[in-house]
Structures are given as structure tokens and as C-alpha cells.
Amino acid sequence: MTAADLRDSILRHLAYSLGSDPEHATLHDWRIALSFAVRDRLVDSWFATSRAARKSGAKRVYYLSMEFLIGRLLEDAIVNLRLEEQVDKALSELGLVPREVIENEPDAALGNGGLGRLAACFMETLATIGCPAFGYGIRYENGLFRQSFDEGRQVEEAEDWLSQFHAWEFERRHLRYRICFGGEVVEEGGKPVWHGAEAVTAQAFDTPMIGWRGKWANTLRLWAAEPVKGFDLARFNRGEYAAAAEEEALGRTISRVLYPDDTTEQGKELRLKQEYFFTAASLRDILGRVEAEGGSLADLPKRAAIQLNDTHPAIAGPELVRLLHDERGMPLDQAIATARGCLSYTNHTLMPEALERWSEALMSRLLPRHMDLIERIDAAHAVEQPGRKVTLVEHGEVKMGELAFVMAHKVNGVSALHTELMKQTVFAELHRLHPTRIVNETNGVTPRRWVLSSNPRLSHLITETIGEGWVDDLDQLERLEPSLTDAAFLDAYAAAKRANKADLATWLAATHGVKVDPDAMFDVQIKRIHEYKRQHLNILEAIALWSDIRANPDGDWVPRVKIFAGKAAPGYVFAKEIIHLINDVAAVLNADPVTSPYLKVLFLPNYNVSLAERLIPAADLSEQISTAGKEASGTGNMKFALNGAPTIGTLDGANVEIRERVGTRNFFLFGMTAEEAEARRAVPDHARQAITADTRLSGALREISRGTFSGNDRHRYRGVVANLTGEDYFLVCSDFTAYWDAQRRADAAFADPETWRRMAACNTARSGWFSSDRTIRGYMSDIWGAKVLTH
Numbered sequence: 001m002t003a004a005d006l007r008d009s010i011l012r013h014l015a016y017s018l019g020s021d022p023e024h025a026t027l028h029d030w031r032i033a034l035s036f037a038v039r040d041r042l043v044d045s046w047f048a049t050s051r052a053a054r055k056s057g058a059k060r061v062y063y064l065s066m067e068f069l070i071g072r073l074l075e076d077a078i079v080n081l082r083l084e085e086q087v088d089k090a091l092s093e094l095g096l097v098p099r100e101v102i103e104n105e106p107d108a109a110l111g112n113g114g115l116g117r118l119a120a121c122f123m124e125t126l127a128t129i130g131c132p133a134f135g136y137g138i139r140y141e142n143g144l145f146r147q148s149f150d151e152g153r154q155v156e157e158a159e160d161w162l163s164q165f166h167a168w169e170f171e172r173r174h175l176r177y178r179i180c181f182g183g184e185v186v187e188e189g190g191k192p193v194w195h196g197a198e199a200v201t202a203q204a205f206d207t208p209m210i211g212w213r214g215k216w217a218n219t220l221r222l223w224a225a226e227p228v229k230g231f232d233l234a235r236f237n238r239g240e241y242a243a244a245a246e247e248e249a250l251g252r253t254i255s256r257v258l259y260p261d262d263t264t265e266q267g268k269e270l271r272l273k274q275e276y277f278f279t280a281a282s283l284r285d286i287l288g289r290v291e292a293e294g295g296s297l298a299d300l301p302k303r304a305a306i307q308l309n310d311t312h313p314a315i316a317g318p319e320l321v322r323l324l325h326d327e328r329g330m331p332l333d334q335a336i337a338t339a340r341g342c343l344s345y346t347n348h349t350l351m352p353e354a355l356e357r358w359s360e361a362l363m364s365r366l367l368p369r370h371m372d373l374i375e376r377i378d379a380a381h382a383v384e385q386p387g388r389k390v391t392l393v394e395h396g397e398v399k400m401g402e403l404a405f406v407m408a409h410k411v412n413g414v415s416a417l418h419t420e421l422m423k424q425t426v427f428a429e430l431h432r433l434h435p436t437r438i439v440n441e442t443n444g445v446t447p448r449r450w451v452l453s454s455n456p457r458l459s460h461l462i463t464e465t466i467g468e469g470w471v472d473d474l475d476q477l478e479r480l481e482p483s484l485t486d487a488a489f490l491d492a493y494a495a496a497k498r499a500n501k502a503d504l505a506t507w508l509a510a511t512h513g514v515k516v517d518p519d520a521m522f523d524v525q526i527k528r529i530h531e532y533k534r535q536h537l538n539i540l541e542a543i544a545l546w547s548d549i550r551a552n553p554d555g556d557w558v559p560r561v562k563i564f565a566g567k568a569a570p571g572y573v574f575a576k577e578i579i580h581l582i583n584d585v586a587a588v589l590n591a592d593p594v595t596s597p598y599l600k601v602l603f604l605p606n607y608n609v610s611l612a613e614r615l616i617p618a619a620d621l622s623e624q625i626s627t628a629g630k631e632a633s634g635t636g637n638m639k640f641a642l643n644g645a646p647t648i649g650t651l652d653g654a655n656v657e658i659r660e661r662v663g664t665r666n667f668f669l670f671g672m673t674a675e676e677a678e679a680r681r682a683v684p685d686h687a688r689q690a691i692t693a694d695t696r697l698s699g700a701l702r703e704i705s706r707g708t709f710s711g712n713d714r715h716r717y718r719g720v721v722a723n724l725t726g727e728d729y730f731l732v733c734s735d736f737t738a739y740w741d742a743q744r745r746a747d748a749a750f751a752d753p754e755t756w757r758r759m760a761a762c763n764t765a766r767s768g769w770f771s772s773d774r775t776i777r778g779y780m781s782d783i784w785g786a787k788v789l790t791h
């Protein structure tokens with residue numbers, strides 16, 4: 001496709017699809033017209049992929065996930081279809097600025113953080129390697145809330161991406177399922193039959209997910225909830241306008257919002273309804289496909305691999321048993337075995353509050369037949385495993401992690417350490433009963449989005465040096481190894497990073513009115529705000545450093561810009577206080593004429609995928625400082641390493657594997673191990689001891705308590721200080737000294753440009769293993785038994 005063809009296609013769509021006159025078209029119109037023109041180029045691959053899958057009878061992968069944090073789709077499609085040059089040329093000829101058009105697209109923020117972004121990387125990889133797959137999720141009307149600050153405090157506003165036309169989806173009016181809730185189970189003809197009391201319609205919307213070079217494309221099928229019975233005309237005619245629309249509104253509520261929390265359970269009936277809604281619709285869709293293709297349900301495990309992304313779709317176990325047993329007459333034991341043959345489950349956290357539990361009362365009321373079946377599954381499991389201790393229902397609660405485990409043939413963790421800890425802690429007993437069920441699949445990220453598209457300068461340099469093969473075979477980055485001692489390569493590598501930093505500095509000045517020096521170290525911590533991720537450790541270090549600089553302004557300080565971004569769950573008070581504190585500290589530090597040339601702190605609002613794409617290529621130092629044992633894997637850590645930002649981090653999650661690969665000298669390690677952290681917690685007064693032993697730490701805490709950052713208000717951070725000086729469960733104080741020392745080692749390394757560029761380049765050259773292509777190949781062979789398509 002030439003630029004001229006593309007330009008014609010854009011103009012055609014502008015006029016004939018959008019009815020917009022080029023003389024008056026808005027940026028939005030041009031963006032949609034471009035999206036249509038690009039979309040036209042991928043539909044044929046999309047059809048070819050499903051035809052090839054159907055023809056070969058290939059086993060399909062079904063990825064069930066409450067979240068798909070896909071971000072912008074236009075640029076992804078342009079890059080994967082290799083249309084960058086044509087798009088640039090066509091848009092420029094039309095008098096448009098290409099970046100402005102691309103950045104006009106709102107992020108599809110259908111996820112909270114790592115879990116949802118992982119699902120998005122997986123969809124891209126599945127299409128790239130040609131594994132036939134569907135992603136199934138919810139088409140939330142409102143994605144993750146928009147974040148702004150009011151005097152430093154987080155303010156949440158509804159996100160409304162769908163208020164703009166969404167150019168990438170196709171509504172499938174013929175694909176609708178009726179999903180029921182409540183009601184009762186009655187015996188009919190000797191069989192239990194569930195009669196739901198309430199119903200909604202699940203309406204399918206399909207988005208093609210295109211892989212590298214546009215060869216294959218899979219489907220992301222998202223369900224929107226619609227009322228079964230529309231608008232009540234009789235009531236309307238009686239003048240009861242609001243009541244007439246009531247049922248309609250109720251029906252839509254289910255897909256209205258994404259729950260803004262990834263680590264705490266929402267004790268909400270609506271949440272359970274959302275989970276059942278999309279799981280039930282997806283399973284019906286899967287069985288329908290198998291039946292339409294003439295497959296036998298007894299062979300279901302040969303046709304369908306169904307991956308449960310966390311416990312959110314764990315109701316799939318009983319639902320699949322219900323569909324097979326109640327609705328299709330398969331004997332119960334066979335139905336359980338068949339379901340287990342299809343299902344597998346990924347655990348993403350060991351945080352106890354995030355392991356879902358639903359009250360038995362709620363489950364019985366909303367899903368009465370499922371509650372029966374959970375008990376039957378539990379009993380069958382007890383028979384299989386005499387003498388076992390595990391039960392699926394405990395203290396009146398259904399344990400969704402255990403249910404997912406028992407109904408899965410494989411259960412995986414997302415990093416080596418996390419998988420080990422799963423075996424030792426949350427699933428210790430189940431692991432003893434099923435010693436081969438737990439496997440590890442360390443997370444990965446797609447290099448197309450996270451290097452090729454977001455870091456074009458680095459990508460050009462890599463391609464110039466080793467050719468283009470790395471894009472879908474990231475292990476080839478190893479071939480950069482000989483260049484790591486080549487001064488010309490290292491100069492070019494450093495120049496690319498410097499240019500990315502200059503771009504970021506320009507953008508920060510233009511959009512946030514802040515001036516930063518592109519030669520300072522860009523020290524970046526971007527992720528959800530959570531105590532275990534310890535953004536407060538980072539800000540304490542900033543305060544301590546500020547005090548040191550003030551005490552010795554003529555010292556040899558290495559200029560730093562600390563950049564934070566991330567959202568706190570609206571109900572997570574402590575996390576919101578951390579945000580407030582960072583903003584308060586930033587205001588004081590940035591206004592200090594003595595220290596600010598050396599130390600600035602920025603908290604950028606509304607962290608999302610697009611902001612990550614901007615920040616990561618410009619980062620020097622990657623902050624991965626969670627309390628050991630708490631971060632299941634992390635995926636941001638991989639993106640930073642690939643883009644040449646060495647990590648300052650603990651031995652947690654995938655940090656462990658990153659360090660093994662990039663080399664211990666190219667990683668700033670600090671802090672306790674998971675084991676040591678456990679032991680430390682048992683030391684009475686551990687926080688106090690740590691504070692007494694470190695005058696910088698005690699000094700920083702004193703400044704906070706004194707009101708230095710809160711306009712002399714001594715109360716504002718009383719809660720934070722009390723937590724840190726008291727229980728300090730996440731061991732911020734006990735790890736502080738080690739963190740401070742590691743930061744100074746980072747300073748020393750950064751002060752020597754030769755050292756730093758070699759460390760950075762080593763991180764790029766040795767992180768190829770963290771491609772999601774490698775991860776997905778692992779799932780295919782260890783869990784799914786799926787194969788790639790061939791033309």
C-alpha cells in the first residue's frame with residue numbers, strides 16, 4: 001500500500017463513512033477516517049486466521065479476563081501492519097501532524113494495572129505467533145477513572161472513552177446470550193433445573209487484534225450488558241417516564257464500570273454479577289462454536305483451552321459443569337473431568353485481601369445452582385483425595401482461589417519466586433495433593449508496543465546493529481553483546497536515550513509547565529499506588545536526600561528528577577495519603593532554590609498506557625522496590641530493562657529473574673529477601689529499631705511530623721507516620737538504609753557516563769527473554785497443548 005493509496009482511502013472514509021467534508025473535518029474525524037483506512041488492511045488477515053483455525057480443526061485458546069488494558073489501538077495497528085511511513089506521508093500531505101492524529105485516540109482503559117496489561121500483551125503475542133485465540137471480557141462503558149489532583153489530593157472522575165466513536169469494534173447483533181441470576185432450582189423430570197429470576201442480555205462486540213506484520217489476527221470479544229426487555233411503553237404512556245426506563249438502566253449497569261481496584265476484593269453483588277455475566281456468555285459462545293463445528297463435547301479438552309485470568313472468572317468451573325451436566329446431560333463426574341480438562345488458572349497475587357471470597361449467602365441467592373454444584377465439586381474432590389484438608393467453602397464463604405485450583409488441570413504463577421511462594425503458602429495443601437498441577441510461566445511484555453513502537457530511536461539502532469529479526473524473536477537481542485564494548489555503538493545508544501529524555505522534558509514543559517534538565521538522572525516509579533509497592537520508601541529517600549543537600553549545598557550531588565505516576569483505588573485511604581504526601585513534598589522541594597537544581601520530584605496525573613509509553617523510553621533508573629514476597633511478578637520492570645533503564649530493586653517477583661539475566665553488576669539490589677522479611681516482621685519494634693539506627697530516616701520522619709510539607713499542619717500525615725513508626729507491615733523503615741545506600745551506588749554509576757551507558761545497554765541486550773512471545777509459547781506447551789497455525 002502506497003502513501004497515495006492510503007491518502008485516498010482516508011479521504012474516502014472521511015467523506016463516505018463519516019459524512020465529513022475535508023474542509024471542515026475535525027482532528028477526531030481525521031483520526032477515525034485514518035483508523036478505518038488502517039482497519040481495512042487487517043480485516044482480510046482476520047478472516048484468514050479464523051478460516052485457517054476452522055479448517056485445521058486447531059485447538060483454540062480462550063483467555064477469560066475481567067480486564068484488557070489495551071490502550072490506544074491505532075498506532076499498534078499501524079506499526080504491526082508496517083504502515084508508519086505511509087501514514088506519516090499521507091497525513092503530512094493532508095496538512096495534518098501525524099502525532100496529533102494518533103494521540104487524539106483515547107486510551108481504552110479497560111483494566112487497572114499489570115493484570116489487565118498482561119492480557120493485552122498476550123492478545124498481541126497470540127496474533128503475532130499465530131496461535132488461534134479469543135480474548136473474552138467486558139465492554140465497560142466507563143474504564144478506569146481519570147485522575148487529577150486538587151491541592152495534591154487525588155480526585156477521581158468518570159472515564160468515558162465510549163463517548164467518542166470507537167473505530168475498532170464490530171457489533172455482532174446475532175451474538176447475544178441471555179444470562180440469568182437468582183431464582184430457584186427445581187426438580188423437573190428427575191433433573192435439577194435452574195429458573196433464574198432476573199435476566200440480562202450479553203451482546204458481543206468484536207475487536208480484531210492484529211499481530212506483527214499483519215499475518216494473523218485474533219478476536220477480542222467483549223460483552224456489553226443490555227436489558228432483555230427494553231423500554232416499557234405502557235408505563236411511559238401512563239406518564240411514568242423514569243420508571244419506564246428503570247429496567248433498561250438496571251440491565252446496563254452490569255457493564256457500566258470497571259471496578260477500580262486490583263488488589264482488594266469488592267464485596268459487591270454487582271461485581272459477582274459482572275464476573276458471572278461475562279464468564280457465562282463466553283462459555284456459551286465457546287460451546288456454541290464447538291457444536292457448530294461438529295465437535296463432540298466429550299472431546300472438549302481437545303478443542304478448547306480456557307485460561308482463567310485470576311479468580312475473577314472462576315465461576316467458569318461450576319458454570320461449565322452446569323452447561324455439560326444439567327443442560328446437555330453429561331454424567332456429573334464426566335462433566336467435572338471434562339471441564340477440568342479445558343480449564344486452567346493463573347494466580348496473580350498472594351495478597352490475602354485480593355484472593356476472592358464470596359459469601360455463601362450471596363452465592364446461593366444469585367447463583368443457586370452454582371452453589372449446589374460447588375458443593376458437589378467439593379465432595380467429588382474429597383473422594384478423589386481422601387484425607388485432605390481443603391474445602392471450597394469455609395466460614396460461610398466460597399473460596400474462589402481454591403475453586404479455580406480444583407477445577408483446573410494446571411495452575412500457574414507469574415514469576416519463579418511467586419510460583420514457589422504459591423506452593424509454600426496459599427496453595428500449600430492443594431499443592432501437596434496435586435504436586436504437578438502448579439507450573440510457572442514468568443510474565444513477559446510485547447516488544448512490538450514496548451520497544452518498537454514506543455522507542456523508535458532505540459529500535460532503529462538495534463535494527464541497524466543486528467537486523468530486524470529481534471522484533472518477533474527477542475532473544476536475538478543477545479547479538480548486541482559484542483557491541484557492548486564498542487564505543488561507537490554505546491555513543492549511539494546514549495544519544496538515543498538522551499534524545500528521548502529531551503523529548504520528555506519538552507513535553508513536560510509544554511503540558512505540565514515544569515522544567516527539568518535532560519541531563520539529570522530520570523528516576524521513575526510508575527505503577528498503582530500500594531503500600532507493598534512502597535512509593536513512600538521512595539519519597540522518604542527524597543526527603544532525606546533533600547536534607548543532605550541542604551546541609552551541604554556544595555557537595556558533589558548527582559542531579560535527579562524523581563518521577564512518580566499511578567492511581568490509588570478510590571477507597572484505599574492510605575494509598576491516597578501517599579499521593580498527597582508525594583505532591584506536598586514535591587511542592588516544597590521544587591521551590592527550594594538551593595536543592596532544586598539537584599533534586600526535583602514530579603507526580604504526573606492520570607497514569608495510563610500512553611503515559612507509560614512516553615516515560616519508559618526516557619527513564620534512566622527503574623524503581624522496583626516492593627517488599628520482598630509481595631509483588632507477584634511486575635511487568636513494568638521488564639519494560640524498563642528492555643529500554644535501557646537499570647533497576648533499583650528488591651529480590652521480588654520477576655526482579656529476581658531480571659537480575660540473573662542482566663547481570664548482578666547491572667542491577668542495584670537492596671533489601672531483605674522474602675524470607676528475611678517474614679522473619680523481620682516477627683521482631684518486636686522492628687520499625688523503631690530501624691529508625692533509631694538511621695538518622696536520615698528519623699530526620700525525614702521528623703520533617704513530615706513537624707509539618708514541613710503540610711504548611712505546618714502537624715496532623716496531615718499523622719496516620720502515615722504512625723503506620724511507619726508502628727506496625728510498618730511493609731518494612732519501609734527496615735529497608736530504608738539499604739535503599740539509601742543502593743541509591744548512592746546508582747548516583748556513583750550515573751556520574752560516570754561510560755559506566756552508565758554500558759549498564760543500560762547490558763539491560764537491553766540481556767532482557768530478550770522477557771518477551772510475551774516466550775511466555776505464551778510456555779503456556780502453549782505446558783498448559784494449553786495448543787499449536788500455531790500454518791498458512
Ligand code: NBG
Pocket residue numbers: 113114115116118262263310348349354414443631632633634635653
Ligand atoms: C498483578 C501483580 C503483578 C503482576 C501482574 C500480572 C494483580 C492482581 N496482580 O505483580 O500484582 O505483574 O498481576 O501478572 O493485579
